[in-house]
Amino acid sequence: MSDAESPIPGATVARLVDYLAVLTRLADAGVSKVSSNELAEAAGANPAQLRKDLSHLGSYGTRGVGYDVSYLQIQLDQHLGAGLDLPVVIVGVGNLGRALVNHTGFSSRGFKVVGLVDADPALTGEQVEGLTIVGDAGLETLIARTGATIAVITTPAEVAQQVTDRLVASGIIGILNFAPTALSVPSNVTVRKVDLGSELQILAYHCRVPGSKDSLLSAWNEQSNELAGADPL
Amino acid sequence: MSDAESPIPGATVARLVDYLAVLTRLADAGVSKVSSNELAEAAGANPAQLRKDLSHLGSYGTRGVGYDVSYLQIQLDQHLGAGLDLPVVIVGVGNLGRALVNHTGFSSRGFKVVGLVDADPALTGEQVEGLTIVGDAGLETLIARTGATIAVITTPAEVAQQVTDRLVASGIIGILNFAPTALSVPSNVTVRKVDLGSELQILAYHCRVPGSKDSLLSAWNEQSNELAGADPL
Secondary structure: OOOOOOOOOHHHHHHHHHHHHHHHHHHHOOOOEEOHHHHHHHHOOOHHHHHHHHHOOOOOOEOOOEEEHHHHHHHHHHHHOOOOOEEEEEEOOOHHHHHHHOOHHHHOOOEEEEEEEOOOHHHOOOEEOOEEEEOHHHHHHHHHHHOOOEEEEOOOHHHHHHHHHHHHHOOOOEEEEOOOOOOOOOOOOEEEEOOHHHHHHHHHHHHHOOOOHHHHHHHHHHHHHHHOOOOOO | OOOOOOOOOHHHHHHHHHHHHHHHHHHHOOOOEEOHHHHHHHHOOOHHHHHHHHHOOOOOOEOOOEEEHHHHHHHHHHHHOOOOOEEEEEEOOOHHHHHHHOOHHHHOOOEEEEEEEEOOHHHOOOEEOOEEEEEHHHHHHHHHHHOOOEEEEOOOHHHHHHHHHHHHHOOOOEEEEOOOOOOOOOOOOEEEEOOHHHHHHHHHHHHHOOOOHHHHHHHHHHHHHHHHHOOOO
16 A cells, blocks of 8 residues: 555654644744754654655645645644534543643633533532533533543543443543553544553653664664565554 | 664654653552563554564563553653653643643643743733733743743644744744644754644544454555555556
8 A cells, every 4th residue: 555545653743733733833833944954853752753744635745845834834733623612521630630721722722621520529619720520420511511521631541431331422532542552442532541650651651761862863763774574553 | 783782763752651651550450560561562652663662662572471651651750851840831721721731641740830821811810720820921930930941832823923922932842733733943952743633533443443443444444545546646
């Protein structure tokens, strides 16, 4: 299969999102053209990988000129489904839940938090950023009323699976899971786990090999060359 | 260079952390052996990639038997520097900062939050999880006293760079950045950006193609046709 026909590998989607974030910053700064080297560096990828990733969109840039920032931004927006204003419910309104309610990165990427659920009766009825916290029993009604298809789980690990089962039964097809536990869902439901501890662990690893960017890059290139023939990640 | 000698590519490190998380769950469940297929699937990687990733550690498993869970867990722990109890300071004690202070994923992965800083005078002196919030002016002293080399930034975007400059000047070499802005640092300092909005965007992308390569495939074909007529970049 050619890149244009094959589904985009998950690791590539993650990088496309990073490229889009960089392009948005460049566009805001009034930059109209960007080279693959510049874009790759700003996104923490390498140029060979970036060109391979963008080839999934049929974008190849122009040698010596690079990519048109606005055009590539629009292509990525369309592919990643930004600007859809997708309704999202947050289950678990502790510190993390509250931090996410008004997360600018949500609205700027086409998401709208439309509902909050927390099992603590003391929180029921509390207003957070213009939303009223609903009690545990109101979860199904809230999802039906808001038409949310995506949920963010910031509950304790012990109740996350039970919450997940109710979300799935209510029609949620995408779950961003911050609870430190693995969730089992039907094959039509997508779960993305955010593990803040692992982010710190990855950072710490790189701190232990400081200034090895050059060798890291060469390792990358070796890898992407080998991967040219291999299955997409 | 052989894989064992070369620095591990960034994308591989991220997957190694995922493998370790799965192995830890398996060990807790009393599982002693795991096949590359099982481990790869649980970590959301593919078997070929997993075998290549683990080859960086010199771990090749045994055909037909798979990997020894405990042994591989120890190898990954050592490579990723877990169990070091690295001191971490958190700058910005809003909802997100508070959510991170007692994040179980931090301690379980060898990190210890040793200090909290917030510019809001109203918060100075407040106790959070046994730590006393230090005012903005106390940042340098705190880092010197705790010997922290890693910092987590959860400040507003506007002040993140200024905070970063002071952290770097104080000897911080690793920064986990939650502020929605790019940070510039010297080459000896590692920054890892956590963009919660992008996590949601990646999830949404996968939701739009719920496990079905077909709908994605047709999306590709439509898009390739459009691009056939599009102006070259």
